[in-house]
Amino acid sequence: MVTALRARIINVKSVRMRYFFTALGFLVAMITLYASPFTASALTGAGTSGSPYQISSCADFKDINDDLDAYYTLTQHLNCTADAMSIMVGNAQPFTGNFNGNNRTITVSMIDSGYRNVGLFSELDGATVRNLAVAGTINISEADGTVGESIGAIAGQATSSTLDNVSRTAFISGDLTVGGIVGTATLSTITDASSVGSVVSRLANGGGLQESLPVQR
Numbered sequence: 001m002v003t004a005l006r007a008r009i010i011n012v013k014s015v016r017m018r019y020f021f022t023a024l025g026f027l028v029a030m031i032t033l034y035a036s037p038f039t040a041s042a043l044t045g046a047g048t049s050g051s052p053y054q055i056s057s058c059a060d061f062k063d064i065n066d067d068l069d070a071y072y073t074l075t076q077h078l079n080c081t082a083d084a085m086s087i088m089v090g091n092a093q094p095f096t097g098n099f100n101g102n103n104r105t106i107t108v109s110m111i112d113s114g115y116r117n118v119g120l121f122s123e124l125d126g127a128t129v130r131n132l133a134v135a136g137t138i139n140i141s142e143a144d145g146t147v148g149e150s151i152g153a154i155a156g157q158a159t160s161s162t163l164d165n166v167s168r169t170a171f172i173s174g175d176l177t178v179g180g181i182v183g184t185a186t187l188s189t190i191t192d193a194s195s196v197g198s199v200v201s202r203l204a205n206g207g208g209l210q211e212s213l214p215v216q217r
Helices: 002-035 058-066 081-087
Strands: 053-055 071-074 098-113 116-118 121-125 128-141 149-151 155-159 162-168 171-179 182-186 188-191 199-207 210-212
Touching: 053 058, 058 081, 081 098, 116 121, 116 182, 149 155, 182 188
Parallel strands: 053 071, 071 098, 098 128, 116 149, 121 155, 128 162, 128 171, 149 171, 155 182, 162 188, 171 199, 182 210
Antiparallel strands: 116 155, 149 182, 171 182, 171 210
8 A cells, every 4th residue: 555655656756847847848849949149031131241132032022021130142134023022121120231133133023102212112211222224114103191102122211331233124213212222321322223115203202213312423
């Protein structure tokens, strides 16, 4: 009787210990997950200049929003027309990283109303974009008193940024400050740029490369 009772007590303790260590392992895993710095972990690469994140799909491109300050390289031409406005990067916060298009083209179909700062990149701030072409259509109109303002193929707005060897054949249309490459550029450098095709500003101010504010070329 005593032996059986002792065995039962030992068995209960063993079960409790298993539950304890299972719960402890789960807790450690959760702490590790939430303590780790966030990165665009789904992408190949480390996001550094020596090992940039590789962009090989439209989904990859949208993942740039998860790490706006990293280095990226485009591995192939992309047709992102099905992604509509969701393909745009840097809408909530400006893109501040480095994007190398490797002389490839991203094709878009961004047609909507009531948006400002519209381009493949919504806003650039201290960023570098190079060796990239944009094709397709960007057409933003007025809605509920909000005009389609600062519209460009590469970026809607660029501040203290560098754009080199960039081009567009995309049709660009908006209401105000519409440019072929950048809508509004402030203290930014645009070199070796090509803008081919129609740029339409329905209300005022339309330009070939960029429309408003000082830009260095």
